[in-house]
Amino acid sequence: MKSLFKITLATCLMAVMANRSYAQIDFDTFLEAGIEDANTLLESYMEPAFVGFGIGMNSGWYNTAKPHKFLGFDLNVSISAAKVPDSKQFFTFRDSDYSNVRLSNPSDNRLPTLFGPNLGADDLPELTFLDPGSGQELVRITGPTGLGIDEDLPINAVPVPMIQLGVGLFKGTEVKLRYIPEQNFDDNGEEQGSVKLFGIGVMHDIKSLLPADKLLPFDLSLFVGYTSLTSNVYVDAAADQFAEFDASAITAQVVASKKLAIFTAFAGVGYAKSDIDFGLKGNYTTETTTYTDPVNFNFSNSGLRANVGFRLRLLIFNISGEYAIQEYNTYTLGFGVGFR
């Protein structure tokens, strides 16, 4: 489970530490150029990671439209992959959006996002950082490169692991819980950070509300789910510098499914919304200035969400897959155990 948390954290927090040349080495350069510019650049660069994570959090809630019977349950782990659209592999750098950062060559203005290709320095636009006071050039640095994930993996996607428990209540209602109590990490006694997860979903059978429901050859439910993940990761625990990540996602869907022996096919349609707040907290000292809480931004995403999927039930074991169509199409693979 700890590994699961770390994967989650890494996904969320690769944001700040996206690559060494832009975090460990040059973050102070960002700050020297001004907090607003640092936020603008980082926000554009990291957008796919955060938006994808928020979208992925709304996946994997169900693999059937039939709620459990009373006290029936299932425990499920899943991994969702929110595929980053090709259009989000690059962003356009506009000098007018920045006060103290300029393109060295104004015509070369397409920079990779975090989920863009991993380009060499010769293929990356160069940014010129100016001193906010004098306007003189401080340094020129090639833009941040992308991770180039699809060079090694079959899909360029933001991974979102999840664990949840579903329990049948009464009158065709099932409640689903996603819960991880606050977990603290340390490395040889050095505090690293924490993460906690809470989510609740309710599935209610609405087929019974329809006339002639017994004649309908499938199950039909309404589902509403909410997920919240909060994480802090220390940049420097002794200096009380940390990255703060708050993500929440909500979805409401109508779900239909049809069971054929051990195979269940399901489909859903509805609305999904996600919000991500990210901040770099604490005091950060560069050569000239100390900045407090220098990076803060928010990403929101909302819209129609439609999905199709399947479940294979082998004795008490479930294997499920889901494909959701939304701004970042999402693939989910799940495994679990269930009863009733």
Place this chain on the structure above:
Amino acid sequence: MMRKTYLFTLILAVVLWGCGEAGVESDISKTSEIDFNIDASTLNTALGSTVGQSFDFADQEFASYISDAEKFTLNRLEFEITGLTGAPATTLDMEIRIDFNNNTASQTDGDPLLSVANVPVANTTSPVLLFSTDASNPGIANTVVVSALEAAILNRSTVELEITSSKTGADLTENFKINLLFDLTARVQLD
């Protein structure tokens, strides 16, 4: 400078794993200005006046990046003349040498980087190009010495930059500065 942390290393490992064998490559470029004070009286009386400045480019300009640098490139070398109030009818012949052994400046040590003649002794309005990697305007520098300088920076060596100048024309009545502008790029590779 922000403190480096183990967390960065942890996240870096994830990111570099994501980047596969290619790693992360970045160029960091800076212009280093090195000023030489030219004494008018010395220039008026001596056949050739030599001034020198020891400079550690790696430590003074690229300390944050040097441990991950795989090469340095001298993109441009320019000079400026500043500090004059008048415009005497005088010109300079200048030779710029680099002493990789970092000895005291003299006319006999160091490797000649370039020479330039008939430079008007007047404040320059913009930097004057001496050398460039731009093939269409390469300048006049000794490329062997340029390469040696790039290697010395990578090896974190302190070098001594020396300017020997001789005047032609009227005696100078005021001191001035010759500023050398080294535009350098460090290529950083993180695997």
